[in-house]
Amino acid sequence: MDTLTISQVSATDADVSALLLRHEALMRAGSPEESCHVMDPATLDAAGVTLLAARSDTHLLGVGGLIVIEPHHGEIKSMHTTPAAR
Numbered sequence: 001m002d003t004l005t006i007s008q009v010s011a012t013d014a015d016v017s018a019l020l021l022r023h024e025a026l027m028r029a030g031s032p033e034e035s036c037h038v039m040d041p042a043t044l045d046a047a048g049v050t051l052l053a054a055r056s057d058t059h060l061l062g063v064g065g066l067i068v069i070e071p072h073h074g075e076i077k078s079m080h081t082t083p084a085a086r
Contacts (some may be wrong), residue, residue: 002031002056002057003056003057003078004054004055004056004061005054005055006052006053006054007052007053007055008052008053009051009052009053010045010051011042011044011045011049012039012045013053015060016051016053016060016063017041017057019060019062019063019080019082020044020063020078021041021079022080023041023063023078023080024037024038024039024040024041024078025070026080028056038078039077039078040075040083041078044065044077044078047067048067048068048078049065049066049067049078050065050066050067051063051064051065051078052065052066054066054085056085061081061082061085062079062080062081062082062085063078063079063080064076064077064078064079064080065077065078065079
C-alpha cells in the first residue's frame with residue numbers, strides 16, 4: 001500500500017510549482033478576470049501562505065494553502081488535485 005504524506009512545501013519546488021501553474025491557468029480560463037481570485041504562484045510564499053502538499057510515496061497528489069487573515073480566521077488558497085489523483 002502507498003504511504004500518504006502531508007508536508008509543508010514551497011511554491012518554488014519544481015513539481016509543486018508546475019501544479020500551481022496548472023491550477024492558475026485553469027482558474028483564469030474558467031472565470032472572468034473580475035471574478036478570478038487565484039493567486040500567482042510566485043506570490044504565495046511572500047504573502048505568508050502556508051502551502052501543504054499531499055504525496056503518495058514520492059508522487060505529488062495535490063496542494064493547498066492556508067493564509068491567516070486574523071486570529072481564528074483563515075482562507076484556503078490554491079487548492080488543486082492532480083488529474084490522476086481525482
